[in-house]
Amino acid sequence: MTLAKETSNLDFSCETGNYHTFCPISCVAWLYQKIEDSFFLVIGTKTCGYFLQNAMGVMIFAEPRYAMAELEEGDISAQLHDYEELKRLCTQIKRDRNPSVIVWIGTCTTEIIKMDLEGLAPKLESDIGIPIVVARANGLDYAFTQGEDTVLAAMANKCPDKAPTTEKEERNAIHKLLNFGRKEEQIEAEEASYKDHPPLVLFGSLPDPVVTNLTLELKKQGIKVSGWLPSKRYTELPVIEKDYYVCGVNPFLSRTATTLMRRRQCKLIGAPFPIGPDGTRAWIEKICSVFKIEPQGLEEREAKIWSSLEDYLELLRGKSVFFMGDNLLEISLARFLIRCGMTCPEIGIPYMDKRYQKAELDFLEQTCQEMGVPLPKIVEKPDNYAQIQRIKELQPDLVITGMAHANPLEARNISTKWSVEFTFAQIHGFTNARDILELATRPLRRNQRLDSLPLMPTNW
């Protein structure tokens, strides 16, 4: 391998798209929990419902604020009237749950029978008096986490463009939380601690503790987060005016970014994502540089986090990791793990938006150069069968993969980590770097502990 040539450019390829991933409707599972006053209605078939109930495991028993509008043969053959049927169901939801918004998730079936959800929604909205957001999160077009992207893109259009002046403070849930129980003058003093910069709205759904954490990180730099898409409640969606700055926290939000730029005329800050201490620092630095703020103490902060990770880094150094690809977090995670001292022969990824992820891709390239390792091969729309052949060949130390392949690979003595866990775990910011490594090293730690057990008889 000629390193000099390799490092000059990332190698992108595209395979058949025969790979395993979650259906994008799975986003309802974390979004209904995030947006507390929402109700998600998935308009699809038994197949969708079966996936949701099995993929969400125990959550399904906790009276979730989501349900299926299960299409029957009469709906498919248009013997039943779409509008009347949806009205009946949504009225029932309003009566039983009284949500502040109903999100319709369009599926493959509504696409194929061309059910005009976007057309039906405004009419029904005025009929029943609840906002309806339409997101087409289907398996024809999208993979797994891209479901959230379609929902947030739809919500971006629902954000108020000018806040009523009296309500302005009330709307901002994050600041309400941070200012909780403080006196007016204290708040004013705090306002003064922010530098003067144009309003910044962050987008991407994260658990509340992570939201607080990232907001505080920026606050340390004197940057004020004016709002967050999505917020805890639909009624608290942030104000988005023309020329506001926006920045993404997750790599799979390209439609949301596009919507914010084109429809809401915001300015996108293209940064690496705040995953890993390296990513978090680069993310903050990029935001600072756009606002012409000199970042304070970031270098020390990053170094301190790295030193606290040393026990895990020891396990990872020199080991190889192979991403089969299913949730679009792959580039950021690979970049972080390479910084941790791993090598990465292949990054599979469902879909690669080279524009939205540009800063992250550049950062990956830079990281590889600095660590002196070859650039990974980036495989878009991978072919799982071909990947398994390559894994057999390469014998990587760790494969990050979906559950369909995890047990069979383990039975062939290939250590695996279930990729979906990275979607649900808290992985953003300085504070959570350890959680990522906790996941990534678990199979390696398991291997150490089971040292005295025989390996499985390999049978490829």
Next chain:
Amino acid sequence: MKLAYWMYAGPAHIGTLRIASSFQNVHAIMHAPLGDDYFNVMRSMLEREKDFTPVTASIVDRNVLARGSQERVVDNIVRKDGEEHPDLILLTPTCTSSILQEDLANFVERAQIDAKGDVMLADVNHYRFNELQAADRTLAQIVKFYVEKAQKKGELPTEKTAKPSVNIIGLTTLGFHNQHDCTELKRLMADLGIEVNAIIPQGAKVNNLKNLVKAWFNLVPYREIGLGTANYLFEQHNMPFVDISPMGVIETARCIRQIQKVLNAQGAEVNYESYLEEQTLHLSGAVWFSRSIDCQNLTGKKAVVFGDNTHAAAMTKILAKEMGIHVVLAGTYCKYDGDWFRAQVEDYCDRVLISDDNGEIGDQIAQLEPAAIFGTQMERHVGKRLNIPCGVIAAPIHIQNFTLGYKPFLGYEGTNQIADLVYNSFTLGMEDHLLEIFGGHDTKEVIHKGISADSDLTWSKEAQAELNKVPGFVRGKVKRNTEKFARDRSLTEITLEVMYAAKEAIGA
């Protein structure tokens, strides 16, 4: 349109895939959008399967929508044929392909020209059948295909086996305790001196299906899967079948007597009466359990039963006839076969419920307040909410129902397992109840361990709010660790910053 939170039986293609992946060397190709291959996850997780699940998707995406699958499905079939050399590739339609109305049969014909193995289209319509019906149909379809194929080639065996023999039909992957039932049925057949000619589909090879006709009779242990095949073999090849589930002492005896009748009609001259007596009175613990004081205490206790036809019907009979328990409600989610269920259990329960609406079942349980529930995982969760113990007797099931230990539901060991399940469900309920009557455990005060009990630290409101977001089961630990961190640094107030610093430093 139907508002649904939960479903008992899956979509049709799951049934087809369960059959395909039960056979050896059969590959299924789903005509489906991205993400519909969730079956592979379930099989790999629930069954802890060591091998890659032989199911691939031929992806339906935007291009397919615009121009049709064209060569894609054919290419995928031929490719898989070359890669893995399966004996059979089963093209599996999904809800999506049902409405696209592409000519999948034509794809199969074209692929067959280049493929070395057989190629077949599963004949199941998503909108007409559920998982169980589809599994039953697919199994029958595959058996018919291979029996007819052999017939055309003149390779169909004409002789029966020398000794009495049986085909056991309907054991599948992801079936409730099917693996253990399979072992138990083999043991039972061995005890009865009956050769097992074939077990299908679990572990079978399609090219051996022609040999099915050599057996003296077919045994269909589960109501839901296998009857279609047994009926086909009866109608076309004159093979008698026994479709009594050997579940519970009485039904197992009934099943064995029926087998005796079927064999004797073919000149076997067998008599199983002494075997039955030996098993029930001396070997199985279940009959003695029913006479024991333990079980006497259960007399007249109220139970609700809900599940698939096979297990709910059998459990209802066991509870009512073998343990003297009062079944206040017996229900099934197999609506398409509800009449059969009603006829089976009518005499042994107060009410029959035929429904696949889990809300309705939950409401009934809440109103009836039974002392125990026997149902699916869904009823287990209803029980949790209402504080009623539940024994799981039917799919849908979680990973804990795929036990490593030997737990059949059928045959004589099955009767022991069921007795344990019933008894444990009720006594746990009794224990709880008694604890409550006598005022709970003796130490009511929670003993605080560690240093957080006498905390000299103050938590800021934000930090307290943040702490409250931490899941309950680890909150104490996070609190202790954070306070230790603060104390080590002589901090007196815990703020959000301190919390994060603690987490970064010690993973609190």
